[in-house]
Amino acid sequence: MADGAMKEALRITVVTSHLPHVATSGGRRRELELMERIADQHHVEMICVTKTFDEDRQLVRRLRSRCHGIRLVPTDIQAPEVPPIGGDARPWHVARHASASASAEIARGLRRHRPDVVHVEGYYLMQHLPGGWPGPILLGTQNVEHALLLQRAELTIDRMRRKMLLEQVLRTRTFEREAWRRAESVVAVSPEDRLRMLTDEANLDVHVVGNGADHEPTLPRGVGTEGAPVSTTGPPLIAYVANFDYWPSRDGAEWFLDEILPRLRSGTTDIDVAFVGNTSSRTLADRAAAAGVRVVGLVPNLDALYRSAHVVVCPIRVGGGVKVKVLEALRAGAAIVTTSVGAEGLASAQREVLNIADDAAEFADAVKALVSVPRQQRGSGGPLPTWGAAAQELERCYQMMIDRAGASRSSTSRS
Known part of the structure; x- marks a missing residue:
């Protein structure tokens, strides 16, 4: 999969908020498909700061054969999905993923693994990286979270809840922008999200790594409901x-x-x-x-x-x-x-x-x-994106960051 510029395997530490397997959501599917392909070519260590520690611990063996190392660390609190009114001054996503043990484990893992690149999946996990980390950091974003919170506030009728959500928008935007600036490069899933980021921070290095469609949308044996709602007879x-x-x-x-x-x-x-x-x-x-x-x-x-x-x-x-x-x-x-x-x-x-x-x-x-018309098989609108192409683009991002870091060190040593 690697192109001609990729001469040797990279050491990559990936920090994520859940175990990508089993792929029961679009976000997990994305991480699973990309990391499987990256791990085929490179040395990947994964650290999961998880809110579902017990569940992930039962599933981790299914993914261990695909990565060189996986460590699970629980979050400190089981925060609700809906932001509470009042309380913690941090953005909701940051509070939900707080974990002193995760910060310590990630610091130990970085010292032990000495990665060429640290890939953090989600701005709210940047809180766990040790200050002054000298290597390249890539921040993966599946959404611009403060934009989603603003959309949510606009749909909310309750005035107190809307006020709380608008406060979260401001807090989240501040923390997101700090995380974007700390990362050497940022990955967005769509051109629209890239534009949203650059509108807020014009000097960011933002790349689009999209999703693919060439996976089999199936679950492993024993996961899911036996007997899908599939029928060629009966009502539409x-x-x-x-x-x-x-x-x-x-x-x-x-x-x-x-x-x-x-x-x-x-x-x-x-x-x-x-x-x-x-x-x-x-x-x-x-x-x-x-x-x-x-x-x-x-x-x-x-x-x-x-x-x-x-x-x-x-x-x-x-x-x-x-x-x-x-x-x-x-x-x-x-x-x-x-x-x-x-x-x-x-x-x-x-x-x-x-x-x-x-x-x-x-x-x-x-x-x-x-x-009102008979069911028809429809076209897909031309070739659909592939996970292989997305993984290659992610590889190019890693390599560009490493090349820039090397050039910067060379320039510093000459001066």
């Missing part, structure tokens, strides 16, 4: 695939239930709607059941689901980057209705085969139009 299947434990996905589900589904059922009652993916929210499950929507959980083979669904919906209103689930559905030739947020980061050819609607009535009308 409308599927929303997401990690519903992630707030933007859950907000999309609630918007679908409250605003889109009633319009969809008006004159089109004979449909089968399924929410497919990770969820621990009893409230969402109960609301969905009351609306006649099945909450299926994890499905072992998503490709079969995409190919049998009449319509795949992505009613997400908060987000950034490139949605892995949209890429998966495009690859399967599914008919897709999404918001402009769900279409972000895609090439124009891919966007042309999507049905994009940000208004609930328009979204429902787009789904109705697709349900």
Whole structure:
């Protein structure tokens, strides 16, 4: 995979907030696919500052054969996903990932491993790097977090909650910008996120490393619900695939239930709607059941689901980057209705085969139009991005940082 400029294996320490395996979310899928390819060519040590320590400890053996070393360190507190009102003055993401033991373990690991590059996945983990670390630091960002919080605040009706969220926007923006400046290079998932960063910090070195679509959207044996909601008979299947434990996905589900589904059922009652993916929210499950929507959980083979669904919906209103689930559905030739947020980061050819609607009535009308005609296999809008190309771009980022660091040392020694 490495190009001609890559003459020897690099030593890379990756600091992440979860074990990428099992890939039950788009973020985990991204980290898994990229790190597998990078570890094929380079010496990768991974340190996971995890909020799900016990769960990850059971799964770590599945990934150990793919990396040269993996260490799990628990966060100090099990902070709620929804930011509390008042309390900690730090940004919510930073507080959730605080861990004195992680800071100590990362410092020990860097001294022991002596990496050529430190890759930190998430601005909130930069707090754990020792001050004055002399080597190149690459900061991976899957979202511009303060922009997501601002989107969230704009959707919030409760005045006190909105005020709290706007305070979080300011705190998060300050910490994010400090993290961006500390890193030698920053990686964004989409051109839109890169532009957001450069609008805030014009002198950043920001590279786009997108998501790929050439993975098999399956889970290992024993993970997921046996018996996916796949049927070629019966009412048309409308599927929303997401990690519903992630707030933007859950907000999309609630918007679908409250605003889109009633319009969809008006004159089109004979449909089968399924929410497919990770969820621990009893409230969402109960609301969905009351609306006649099945909450299926994890499905072992998503490709079969995409190919049998009449319509795949992505009613997400908060987000950034490139949605892995949209890429998966495009690859399967599914008919897709999404918001402009769900279409972000895609090439124009891919966007042309999507049905994009940000208004609930328009979204429902787009789904109705697709349900009213026989299911058809659709195109993907041309070649889809690959994980191999994304990993090569990430490698180039590593090498450019190392080359710059070497040139800087040479210049300093000459002076």
